[in-house]
Structure formats: structure tokens, C-alpha cells
Amino acid sequence: MISPTAEYALRAVVAIAQAGGDAVVTPTLAEITKVPPGYLPKVLQTLRRAGLLISKRGLGGGFTLARAPEQITVIDVVNCVQPIKRIERCPLHIDAHDATLCPLHRRLDEAAEMVMNSFAATTISELLEDSNDGHPPLCKQAKPLNLRRPGKR
């Protein structure tokens, strides 16, 4: 449905969001997200360049979200790395008939639109809602992760 890269980007954003504002370093993100080591830095840099992440160097550095998780949607993340393609013009390149898609491409475009709307209606904060079993929301780990500093939410 979405590309592996887009899914990796979503894992990374959710993992950073669930740190509750604390900066998360790449090795920690690699451990949580299980994104292949060669991919993760590229995905993080793409998200940073797109303005979704902030990176800080040095002690206490790492990645944080550039906006609150309530203000980032799934489509924001997906569009950074591999936008869902709408069919706006005839894929058979018949210029004379580009204005109206044929029924086949209209249906395929409707499916793309449906997915885009669903992703646009889902914020990252909604993905943090847990199933109330004390495990982090990204994907429940065998042992709960301790990402937050004591006393911080």
C-alpha cells in the first residue's frame, strides 16, 4: 500500500513522538524501529530536510519532532519520502483526452484519494494511543522501553 521507505519514516516519527519531547539518538531509533541500518540515517535526514524533524548535535542531542504530534499527520510523513500518486492525467499519454480519465483510471485514482484522505485524517498523536498494556505504541516490545527521563511526561 505504501512503500517500505514510507513505512520506515512512519516508524521513526512515531518512535520519536513517543519519547514525549526528549531527543532520541539514531542508535535508539534503530533499536526501536528495526529499520535496516543503511536506511535509517537517510530516512531521518529526509524528514529533517522536509521540516518534520529537528536534529541537535552533542550531549543530550538527537532527533525531536518539529511540531507537536497532534499537528503532524500520517500523510505529512508519507509525502516527505514517497508521495502517494494521484492520477491527474491519462497514463496512456493521450493528450487530447487528458481532461477526463477513463473509468479504470478514475477508479484507481479514487482508491488513491481514499487512502490519502484516511492518512490526512490520522495524526501521529492518534498513533500513540496505546492498548493500555504498558507497552510503547509503535509496536509492542518484549520489554517496555524506558525512553522518558524520570519526572518528564
Added chain:
Amino acid sequence: MISPTAEYALRAVVAIAQAGGDAVVTPTLAEITKVPPGYLPKVLQTLRRAGLLISKRGLGGGFTLARAPEQITVIDVVNCVQPIKRIERCPLHIDAHDATLCPLHRRLDEAAEMVMNSFAATTISELLEDSNDGHPPLCKQAKPLNLRRPGKR
């Protein structure tokens, strides 16, 4: 949303369906569908092996649908070449927590389900409904194609 191969398969099935029961040869399908020459025979053989197409050799030969276009859905075609993947188990391979997907993967799976349901509810015959301008439905051609033999529907 779907892979190029799946889209090529749909173009081919619609082009064969719009011939109204006449066998269509590969060069004609190549002209109508504009599928890259290297791909089309592979796509057609995949659809034939999956039981969606029948091929006849010799004079008057070519490809026909194995079932009426009312009995073939978009998902039947897509599933032949590149099935839409549902997320049934945790993609992070945490066995202990496979039974319940995390919110992220649940949402992604819901999107896949939504597209599958939409494609399962759309028959090939619905894609043949034209915009009443006399052009074939696949994608309107610059000049109407004469695929049907005189006197045949």
C-alpha cells in the same frame, strides 16, 4: 497505489473485455494498452496461468476473458500479478506481540483493507461503462478503435 504491473494487467483485461468476446491478439493489445513491449506478454501469460484469460492459437486466435466481465473484479486482476499486502503480523517481527498490531500498523492495514474492498466491489464490466462519447472505455483514443466484427456485440 498499485504497482505498474498490476495497472498494466488491468489495462489488458479491460482492453480484452471491450472487444466483446472476440479474441484479441497481442499486437492489438500492445497498441491499445500502451504497455511496454517487454512487459505485455509476461502480464498476459500471468493472467492466463491464473485462469483469468484464455488464449487460442492460429487464425482467429488471441486472448479472451475466461469469465464474463461481470464476474471479474479489479481485485481478481490485481491479485494475479501483485496482491495488495494486508499487515497480518507485526512487521517488526516481535513474535510475543503479533496477535495485536500497534496503532500505526493497524491504520496502515485499514488503508489496505479499504482499497481491497473498493477493488473487490468493482467489476471489469463497470469499467466498460463509457462516458457516452463513442470512444472505447479503457482510455479514450484519438480515433475510435474498431475492435468488434460487424454484426457482433
